[in-house]
Amino acid sequence: MNKSYSALKQGFLCCRQCHKVIPEKQQQVIQCPRCQSKVYPRIPNSLSQSWALLISGFILYIPANVLPIMTLTKGGVIRTDTIMSGIINLANIGMAPIAVIVFIASILVPALKMVALAMILLATQFKWRMSVYMRTKMYRMIEFVGRWSMLDVFVISILLGIVKFNKIASVDIEPAGLLFAIVIILTMLAAIRFDSRLIWDDINELS
Amino acid sequence: MMRSTLDIDNAQHIEACPDCDLLMTAALVKEGYVSQCPRCGYTLEHPTRLSIRNNFFCVFAGLIFYFPAMLLPILQFTMVGNTEALSILVCLQTLFSTGNWGVGLVIFFSLMFVPLVQMILIIFVTTRFYYQVKSHYLAFCFKWYGYLNAWGMLDIFMLSIIVASIKLHDDAELEPGLGLYAFIALLLIKALQTQFLNKKLVWTLIEKHGE
Numbered sequence: 001m002n003k004s005y006s007a008l009k010q011g012f013l014c015c016r017q018c019h020k021v022i023p024e025k026q027q028q029v030i031q032c033p034r035c036q037s038k039v040y041p042r043i044p045n046s047l048s049q050s051w052a053l054l055i056s057g058f059i060l061y062i063p064a065n066v067l068p069i070m071t072l073t074k075g076g077v078i079r080t081d082t083i084m085s086g087i088i089n090l091a092n093i094g095m096a097p098i099a100v101i102v103f104i105a106s107i108l109v110p111a112l113k114m115v116a117l118a119m120i121l122l123a124t125q126f127k128w129r130m131s132v133y134m135r136t137k138m139y140r141m142i143e144f145v146g147r148w149s150m151l152d153v154f155v156i157s158i159l160l161g162i163v164k165f166n167k168i169a170s171v172d173i174e175p176a177g178l179l180f181a182i183v184i185i186l187t188m189l190a191a192i193r194f195d196s197r198l199i200w201d202d203i204n205e206l207s
Numbered sequence: 208m209m210r211s212t213l214d215i216d217n218a219q220h221i222e223a224c225p226d227c228d229l230l231m232t233a234a235l236v237k238e239g240y241v242s243q244c245p246r247c248g249y250t251l252e253h254p255t256r257l258s259i260r261n262n263f264f265c266v267f268a269g270l271i272f273y274f275p276a277m278l279l280p281i282l283q284f285t286m287v288g289n290t291e292a293l294s295i296l297v298c299l300q301t302l303f304s305t306g307n308w309g310v311g312l313v314i315f316f317s318l319m320f321v322p323l324v325q326m327i328l329i330i331f332v333t334t335r336f337y338y339q340v341k342s343h344y345l346a347f348c349f350k351w352y353g354y355l356n357a358w359g360m361l362d363i364f365m366l367s368i369i370v371a372s373i374k375l376h377d378d379a380e381l382e383p384g385l386g387l388y389a390f391i392a393l394l395l396i397k398a399l400q401t402q403f404l405n406k407k408l409v410w411t412l413i414e415k416h417g418e
Contacts, residue, residue, distance in 0.1 A: 007223035007230040014223035017350050018410045021223045021230075034414050035346040074378075090374070098373050101366075136227070136247050143357075150317070150360055154367035155374070157314055160305065161298035162284060162375060165291040169378070173302075178309035185313075188357065200227040200247070 006201065008041050015039045043195040047125055050194040054121070057186035058114055064179040065107070070156050074169040082176065083107065083152060105151040106180070113142050113149075113187055117194070124198050135199045139191070146188045153181045224249050251407070258405040259412070263333040265400035266326045272393040273326065277319060279386030281368060284379040294386050295319070295364075317360035322397065325359060328352045329400070336412055345413045353406075361394050 007014050011025045018035040027041045043049075068080040081089065083106050090099035116138045123130040156177055163171040222233040224244040236242045242251045255261070280292030295318060302311035328348045335345055372381045 005230065006228040008228055010230055012221065012223060012230060014225060014228060016225065017353060018346070018413075019223070019225045019407070020410070020414075021221050034410060035350050037350060093377070095373055095376075098370055102370060133247075147357070147360055148363055148366075150313075150363050151367050151370065153310060153313060154360075154364050155371045157298055157302055157307075157310055158282075158293070158367060158371040159374065160307070161293045161301045162282065162291075162371070162379070164301050164305075165289075165293075166286050166379075168287065173305070173307045173310060177307070181310060181313045192357065196226050197228040200229075 006197070008197075008201075013039045013041060016043070042197060042201075043193065046193060046195040046198060047121060050117070050121055050190045053186050053190035053193060054114060054117055057183050057190060060179055060183045060186065061110065061114065064176050064183050067176040067179065068174040069152070069176040069180065070159070071172040071174060072163075072169070073171075080174070083180070102152065102155075105148050109145055110149045110183060110187065113146060113191075117142055117187070117190060120199070121194065124202075127202055132199055132203055136196065139194070139196055139199070142191050146184070146191060149184045150181065153177060153184075222251070224251065252405065254405050254408065255403050258403050258408055259333050259336050261403040262329055262400055265396050265403060266329045266333070269322075269326050269393055269396040269400065270330070272389045272396065273323060275389035276386055276393045279389060280384035281386040281390055282372065283382045283384045284375070286379040292384055294384075295390075317358055318364055321355050321359040322361055322393070325352055325355050328355075329404075332409065332413075335416065345416060349409055349413060359397075361390075361397060365390070365394055 007021060008027065011023060013022045013024045013027070013030065014020070015022065015032040015035060015037065016039070017037045018032060020032055020034045022030065022032065022039060024030055024039075030039050031037070032039045065083055068082050069086065070081050072079045072081070087099050087103050087107070090096075090102065119130070120135050120139055120142075122128065123135060156171070156173055160171045160173060163169050220233050221230060223230050224247060226249040227244060227247040229244055229246045231245070234242065236252045236254050238254045238256050241253045243249065244251055277295050280294045280297075283290060283292045285291075295314075299311055299314055299319075302308075302314065328351060331348050332345055332352070368387070375381060
C-alpha cells in the first residue's frame with residue numbers, strides 16, 4: 001500500500017454522484033459523461049461551506065436547548081418543558097431506559113457530532129497530525145448518526161396529534177421544536193458539504 | 208478483496224474510491240461478496256442476485272403499503288372514555304392547523320415526500336431496464352434517488368412512535384392501528400430494497416442504455 005496515490009494526482013477525476021472515473025489532466029471542472037452532473041477535483045470551498053453550516057448550527061443549538069420545546073396543559077396545570085427538563089421528567093416517572101434513548105438522540109449525539117465535525121475540519125484545514133483512519137471513522141459515524149436526532153421533533157408532533165382530541169389537555173409546540181429541527185438539518189448539510197477525500201489528501205502529499 | 212497493480216493507460220478498468228480517492232483497478236465482484244477500498248474500508252460494491260428485479264418487486268410492494276401507512280391510523284387511543292385514532296396525515300393536518308408550519312414541512316418532506324419520490328424513481332429506473340427502453344432521464348432519476356437518500360426518516364419515526372406511546376402510557380390507553388402494521392411493512396421493505404440495490408450495477412446499465 002506504499003504506492004497509493006490519489007486519482008486526482010494521477011490525472012483522473014471521480015464523479016461524486018455516479019463514481020465514474022474520468023481522465024482529466026488539467027484538473028478542470030467538467031461534466032460527467034454518465035450522469036451529467038458537474039465533476040470537480042474536490043468540492044469547491046468545501047471547508048468554508050462546511051464551517052459556515054456547522055457554526056450556524058452551533059449558534060442555533062444554544063436557543064434550541066435553552067428555550068422551551070413543548071407546553072402541556074392538563075387539568076388547569078401548565079407545564080413547559082425544554083429538551084433537558086423533558087428527559088429529567090421521563091426519568092422521574094420511572095421511564096429511565098426511554099429517558100436514556102432520548103438523551104442520547106437529542107442531547108449527546110448533536111453535541112458530539114458538532115464537536116467531532118469541528119475537529120475533522122480543523123485537522124484537515126491546519127494539517128494536524130490526527131490519524132486519517134480515525135477521522136474517516138468519525139466522519140462515517142457522523143453521517144450515519146445525524147438523522148436520529150430528529151427523534152424529539154417527531155415525538156412532540158405525535159403528542160400534539162394525539163392530545164388534540166382530548167378536551168381537558170392541550171399541547172403546544174414552542175419555538176425550540178423548529179429550532180432543533182433546523183440545527184439537525186444544518187449539521188447534516190455541513191457533513192454532506194465536507195469532501196471526505198480532503199482527509200486523505202494530506203497522506204497523498206506525504207507519500 | 209485485494210487490488211494492487213495499476214494499468215493507467217486503460218481507463219476502462221480503473222476505479223477510484225469515492226471516499227478517499229485511491230486509484231485502483233476494477234475487479235469483478237461475485238454475487239454475495241463485498242469489495243472494500245483497501246485503504247479506507249469504504250464498501251465499493253455489494254452485488255446481490257437478481258438485484259434489479261428484486262428492487263422492482265420491493266418497491267412495488269412498498270407502494271402498496273405506502274398509502275395505508277400514511278392514511279390509516281397508526282395509534283388508537285382511549286382518553287376519558289372516547290376513542291380516537293391518529294394517522295400520519297392527521298398528525299400533519301394538526302401541525303399545519305395549529306400554525307407549526309416549519310415542523311409540519313419537515314415531517315411532510317422526510318416521511319411522505321422523500322420515500323414516495325424515491326420509490327417512484329426506482330420504479331422508473333428498474334422498469335426501463337426491464338423493457339430495454341432507452342431514456343435520457345434514467346441518469347437524472349438515479350442521481351436524485353442518491354441525493355434524497357439521506358433525508359428519508361421512516362425508521363426514526365418508528366422509534367418516536369414508541370417513545371411517544373410510552374410518554375402517554377399513564378394518560379391514555381393506546382392500541383396499534385392498521386396503519387402501524389402497514390408502516391412497519393413499508394419500513395422493512397425499504398430496508399430490504401436498500402440491501403438489494405447495487406448502485407454500481409445500475410450506473411453501468413444506465414451508461415449502456417443511455418444514448
